[in-house]
Amino acid sequence: MVIGARRSQDEVGRCPASARGNAGWRGVRTRQGGGVRPEHDTTWGPGGRLGGHDRVIFPDMMADSLARKVTDLLAPQVLVIAMPPAVGLIAHGWPGAVWGLLASALCGGVPAAVIAVGVRSGRLDSHHIVDRARRTGPLLAAVAAVLFALLVLALLGAPRLLVATVTAMLAALAVTIPVTLRWKISFHAAVSAGTVVVLAQVLPALPTLAAGAAVVALVCWARVRLAHHTPAQVAAGALVGALVTWGTLAAFGME
Structure with missing residues (x-):
């Protein structure tokens, strides 16, 4: 399990269409580079899919949740x-x-x-x-x-x-x-x-x-x-x- 890792702006920006269509996902622009990150869902699985065994937790999302x-x-x-x-x-x-x-x-x-x-x-x-x-x-x-x-x-x-x-x-x-x-x-x-x-x-x-x-x-x-x-x-x-x-x-x- 990978904890606390951050993907590059390009990786986050290339979220799959299936994820964008998910009812629980909303894209918001990041502060740097104009990329897009999900606002509510906090994990990405293998191949860019939500969920899975190898999950990545975005520190930015944790900070937003705390805020x-x-x-x-x-x-x-x-x-x-x-x-x-x-x-x-x-x-x-x-x-x-x-x-x-x-x-x-x-x-x-x-x-x-x-x-x-x-x-x-x-x-x-x-x-x-x-x-x-x-x-x-x-x-x-x-x-x-x-x-x-x-x-x-x-x-x-x-x-x-x-x-x-x-x-x-x-x-x-x-x-x-x-x-x-x-x-x-x-x-x-x-x-x-x-x-x-x-x-x-x-x-x-x-x-x-x-x-x-x-x-x-x-x-x-x-x-x-x-x-x-x-x-x-x-x-x-x-x-x-x-x-x-x-x-x-x-x-x-x-x-």
Whole structure:
């Protein structure tokens, strides 16, 4: 068995017609030489056939698979839904977790539902909204949901940290939405960086920031790896997310 070997661009480009017709195979152009490689099937057998005893695993495909998993696991919707209850629980116990659940339902659940409806109807390409031109509607829905959540939490007397966290979400949207109308700044990077800053308020700061920086770097790598963003776009997203969140928390007296 040959593991980790890479075929030349010419070999990959000459994939057989039978493989191209396979329902599970989609060709995508490689970064070098304009060759073609399969996006989903990861093995080639003898004679160029899929399967067989001698399989070749392409490192590029393994990297793409990892990037997709990171993108899904650390998507903005996931973090916005998971982070407030976790922060509330750590800072204020179970009552704080309940407040956090309310915040996540409004700030994360409502926009996620809007996106899901858009994907199902075909108006959106995926829950990541890769097409920048399609982002405006879901983002405006997110602004409305976060603004409503902020009003509800403030009026009902939610813990100060959660109010500050939701305010930071609104401030980050106020900065990133005008940018994304002209340039595809990374929301994955912005939300992941902002989440790290908030978690550093309730967990040991230095270890949290160090581990969080590694996670943010992984998210940035995944978005660039999938060709959904450029390095500049993920760097800008991470910087905006971190600075806006830190500035908002500082305005609430939290540093």
